[in-house]
Amino acid sequence: MSKKIMILPGDGIGPEIVEQALAVLSAADSKFGLDLEFSEGLIGGAAIDEYGEPLTDATLEAARQCDAVLLGAVGGPKWDKVEPKIRPEKGLLKIRSGLGLYANLRPAILYPQLAEASSLKPEVVSGLDILIVRELTGGIYFGEPRGIRTLDNGEKQGFNTYVYKESEIERIARTAFEAARKRNGKLCSVDKSNVLEVTVLWREVLDRLAPEYPDVELSHMLVDNAAMQLVREPKQFDVMVTGNMFGDILSDAAAMLTGSIGMLPSASLNESGFGLYEPCHGSAPDIAGQGIANPLATILSAAMMLRYSLNGGKAADAIEAAVSKVLDEGLRTADINTDGCKKVSTAEMGAAVVAAF
Ligand code: NAI
Ligand code: MG
Numbered sequence: 001m002s003k004k005i006m007i008l009p010g011d012g013i014g015p016e017i018v019e020q021a022l023a024v025l026s027a028a029d030s031k032f033g034l035d036l037e038f039s040e041g042l043i044g045g046a047a048i049d050e051y052g053e054p055l056t057d058a059t060l061e062a063a064r065q066c067d068a069v070l071l072g073a074v075g076g077p078k079w080d081k082v083e084p085k086i087r088p089e090k091g092l093l094k095i096r097s098g099l100g101l102y103a104n105l106r107p108a109i110l111y112p113q114l115a116e117a118s119s120l121k122p123e124v125v126s127g128l129d130i131l132i133v134r135e136l137t138g139g140i141y142f143g144e145p146r147g148i149r150t151l152d153n154g155e156k157q158g159f160n161t162y163v164y165k166e167s168e169i170e171r172i173a174r175t176a177f178e179a180a181r182k183r184n185g186k187l188c189s190v191d192k193s194n195v196l197e198v199t200v201l202w203r204e205v206l207d208r209l210a211p212e213y214p215d216v217e218l219s220h221m222l223v224d225n226a227a228m229q230l231v232r233e234p235k236q237f238d239v240m241v242t243g244n245m246f247g248d249i250l251s252d253a254a255a256m257l258t259g260s261i262g263m264l265p266s267a268s269l270n271e272s273g274f275g276l277y278e279p280c281h282g283s284a285p286d287i288a289g290q291g292i293a294n295p296l297a298t299i300l301s302a303a304m305m306l307r308y309s310l311n312g313g314k315a316a317d318a319i320e321a322a323v324s325k326v327l328d329e330g331l332r333t334a335d336i337n338t339d340g341c342k343k344v345s346t347a348e349m350g351a352a353v354v355a356a357f
Helices: 014-032 045-051 057-064 088-098 112-117 166-182 197-212 223-232 244-257 296-309 313-328 346-355
Strands: 003-010 036-040 068-073 103-109 129-135 147-150 156-159 186-191 217-222 239-242 265-269 275-279
Touching: 003 014, 003 045, 003 057, 014 036, 014 068, 014 296, 014 313, 014 346, 045 088, 057 088, 068 088, 068 296, 103 166, 103 244, 112 313, 129 166, 129 244, 166 186, 166 197, 166 239, 186 197, 186 223, 186 244, 197 217, 217 223, 223 239, 223 244, 239 244, 265 296, 275 296, 296 313, 296 346, 313 346
Parallel strands: 003 036, 003 068, 068 275, 129 239, 186 217, 186 239
Antiparallel strands: 103 129, 103 265, 147 156, 265 275
């Protein structure tokens, strides 16, 4: 039976990088007989321009009928002035919550070929391989009430609500414990339990589950310290688990350790293993349309999609090996380029990965 993939290119560099990932997926399909079937939809600014909203119910429903979703990125200055309710990023939040994609897996791996592209010294980052597990459908990004209100004295006050139920904490914690079990057995949970009650509960739930995973060593860290430790000694971490907002910030910081956010894939999964796959970066309006964006984060996201949602582990390995080979050959998009390497365009990088199969 064919495997249906919904493609949502989005805005900015989204369509450019997704095009390359599609070429790689097609190559993987021919080589491994995966029987992939693609359909395309609009999200973000592209959907606002066409339908007046960043994700229609029809597109969401079409995505639900597929086996996986591959997304580019959304947003850009063109839509900065639209009312907050229909901003491009609301399309992302809607698809994440609509499909129940609560587990966001963000590996931060330093390819040895890119040690010089990292912002940190090679000895601090060489061999870096962290997995950040971020809760994606709860926390302060979704909590109610929220808004901007006018106080009695006429002054405006903005407010959001940081909430987590035990069940929401437990399911993301289990994802993280399971992931740690398959890796090096170390899990660091990040919270702000010295200030925020919601994360006192977070910590309690993690501690309650820990005895079920005796092979995993659980530790806790406050988020401000975690930010510092990520930059000071990142290799102390294996799997990190945290809430939506802290995970958003820490995973971007971890991204820079690997040289460029243009290298980092992500998977967002629900309880049944259905997943949405996208690069960690945004739509990069500053370089959109120039053909210079790095397509590797999206190509590696496609590999994660094959592995986690489409039973294509071998094809995923082959894609990752092809990426590594291309880096060995010295090909670099501008964001990861260093002296002595060959600077290539988005399309040239995609074609090189296809050729390296
Ligand atoms: P961004 O990730 O788009 O860009 C940050 C910096 O990284 C820029 O200098 C950009 O040129 C560079 N960059 C990003 N991806 C790259 C790639 N593949 N190759 C080379 N360089 C790359 O974040 P920014 O600038 O904060 O946001 C831009 C827009 O993207 C905003 O509208 C924002 O809301 C949206 N956004 C969307 C996300 C998504 O769709 N998941 C995530 C983050 C931001
Ligand atoms: Mg972010």
